[in-house]
Amino acid sequence: MAEAADLLKTPLFDLHVELGAKMVPFAGYDMPVQFPLGVMKEHLFTRESAGLFDVSHMGQAWLVGPDHATTAAALETLVPSNMKELKPGKQRYTVLLNDNGCIIDDLMVSRPLASEDDGRLMLVVNAACKDNDYEIIAAALPENVKLEIVEDRALIAIQGPKAAEVMALHAPEAAEMGFMEARPLEFDGISVIASRSGYTGEDGYEISIPAGAAEAVAKALLADERVESIGLGARDSLRLEAGLCLYGHDIDENTTPVEGNITFCMQKRRKEAGDFPGGERVLKQLAEGTENLRVGLLLEGRAPAREGAEIRVPGTEEIIGRVTSGGYGPTLGAPVAMGYVPSNLAEIGTELELVVRGRALPAKVAEMPFVAQRYYRKPK
Amino acid sequence: MSTYFTKDHEWLKVEGDVATVGITEFAQSQLGDVVFVELPENGKNVDQDDEVAVVESVKAASEVYAPLDGEIVEGNELLVDEPAKVNEDPEGAAWFFKMKLGNAAQLEALMSEADYKAFVETL
Numbered sequence: 001m002a003e004a005a006d007l008l009k010t011p012l013f014d015l016h017v018e019l020g021a022k023m024v025p026f027a028g029y030d031m032p033v034q035f036p037l038g039v040m041k042e043h044l045f046t047r048e049s050a051g052l053f054d055v056s057h058m059g060q061a062w063l064v065g066p067d068h069a070t071t072a073a074a075l076e077t078l079v080p081s082n083m084k085e086l087k088p089g090k091q092r093y094t095v096l097l098n099d100n101g102c103i104i105d106d107l108m109v110s111r112p113l114a115s116e117d118d119g120r121l122m123l124v125v126n127a128a129c130k131d132n133d134y135e136i137i138a139a140a141l142p143e144n145v146k147l148e149i150v151e152d153r154a155l156i157a158i159q160g161p162k163a164a165e166v167m168a169l170h171a172p173e174a175a176e177m178g179f180m181e182a183r184p185l186e187f188d189g190i191s192v193i194a195s196r197s198g199y200t201g202e203d204g205y206e207i208s209i210p211a212g213a214a215e216a217v218a219k220a221l222l223a224d225e226r227v228e229s230i231g232l233g234a235r236d237s238l239r240l241e242a243g244l245c246l247y248g249h250d251i252d253e254n255t256t257p258v259e260g261n262i263t264f265c266m267q268k269r270r271k272e273a274g275d276f277p278g279g280e281r282v283l284k285q286l287a288e289g290t291e292n293l294r295v296g297l298l299l300e301g302r303a304p305a306r307e308g309a310e311i312r313v314p315g316t317e318e319i320i321g322r323v324t325s326g327g328y329g330p331t332l333g334a335p336v337a338m339g340y341v342p343s344n345l346a347e348i349g350t351e352l353e354l355v356v357r358g359r360a361l362p363a364k365v366a367e368m369p370f371v372a373q374r375y376y377r378k379p380k
Numbered sequence: 381m382s383t384y385f386t387k388d389h390e391w392l393k394v395e396g397d398v399a400t401v402g403i404t405e406f407a408q409s410q411l412g413d414v415v416f417v418e419l420p421e422n423g424k425n426v427d428q429d430d431e432v433a434v435v436e437s438v439k440a441a442s443e444v445y446a447p448l449d450g451e452i453v454e455g456n457e458l459l460v461d462e463p464a465k466v467n468e469d470p471e472g473a474a475w476f477f478k479m480k481l482g483n484a485a486q487l488e489a490l491m492s493e494a495d496y497k498a499f500v501e502t503l
Contacts, residue, residue: 038412039438040412303416357418
């Protein structure tokens with residue numbers, strides 16, 4: 001474990017300490033794993049009101065080219081999603097792929113709203129992957145598209161059913177945004193970039209803020225009794241209930257988007273052309289299926305099955321897969337897990353066993369998300 | 381009745397040759413919200429430091445060790461249905477199991493309440 005002195009601090013570090021957070025090393029940063037409320041109450045509070053998350057450890061970067069078509073084309077050489085078609089003010093989830101079609105990282109891409117920003121795409125990548133991502137992206141760009149790494153901004157998320165009403169008090173135009181839209185906002189006079197998205201399955205925003213103003217924005221939101229500070233512990237249980245992948249666990253450099261069951265990130269044009277790293281393999285998998293698939297798993301009892309737990313067919317001893325994420329789902333009030341199983345055993349309702357401390361616990365392949373997502377869709 | 385504590389943050393209340401065992405207030409505060417407890421089987425013979433029970437919080441699973449040699453005589457079924465009791469009343473209603481002492485001399489090496497308090501302050 002890294003010494004505390006070697007760990008990086010986000011612009012909200014002092015605020016976390018002041019609020020009584022329990023700090024732990026995470027991806028090279030000293031991050032709050034929980035606040036005095038505790039993981040369970042933080043989780044439940046987010047689902048019924050609004051939680052504030054510091055995600056400043058994640059990587060923020062710009063791709064900057066002469067026009068949208070050029071920048072989008074450059075990014076498309078690395079990802080299997082439509083970027084050319086991404087409209088101003090829209091955001092998209094995608095994955096960086098290696099030559100085997102496996103996932104180097106998952107990321108969010110947004111295209112700025114303003115026409116003077118044409119040719120710019122904003123990337124948000126995982127903290128633990130960012131250095132490697134930047135190297136790969138920079139190496140793949142043509143002369144006229146540059147990668148600009150953003151080091152001087154914080155990133156916070158406000159998530160939950162009351163996130164929008166609280167946000168609107170400080171930045172009224174936030175209310176006009178739909179799910180997966182991004183735009184600049186004035187938050188109490190501070191210029192920020194917000195997207196209506198997140199990692200909890202709830203409505204909410206992610207807000208990129210100049211580092212020096214991050215504490216002011218966080219404090220303004222936390223001053224509202226509808227908002228509480230939430231740590232990484234509840235962030236993990238929230239995303240797990242929402243069926244969202246954690247990079248390095250549920251998807252990694254050995255899984256393709258097809259095996260990872262996230263083909264929603266691939267649009268038709270790319271799926272037909274296969275013009276991305278590992279395209280041939282991914283297209284073959286799309287046509288013929290894969291050996292293994294990521295599935296949701298619900299256990300019958302109360303014992304959680306955690307990452308690494310073996311998956312078996314009842315009555316047999318053979319290990320057919322492993323749990324990649326698992327724990328207790330506070331909103332569901334039951335243990336939840338996800339893992340990889342052979343595709344012929346991936347059907348919803350298939351009975352399996354998860355081995356915990358030598359004991360086989362009955363489980364079933366289940367639909368994800370485990371808790372319904374509540375994203376905000378604008379009325380047409 | 382005498383109360384003893386271990387470095388693994390367990391408490392024991394000894395009456396005659398039976399010890400009631402649970403985890404301390406400090407242990408529950410470190411674990412966070414408990415969501416599952418696995419109890420040992422009645423009649424199981426255990427050695428000191430064997431893993432005999434499991435307590436899971438939202439975050440992680442932790443073991444509960446046998447503080448002494450002996451035989452498990454009862455598990456607290458309340459915790460199976462209401463694991464959150466471990467957070468509410470760890471040193472009372474939320475005891476984990478009772479064991480018949482196999483070697484009462486082992487009690488001498490355990491900590492008193494005052495010793496345990498001093499030990500926790502060093503952590």
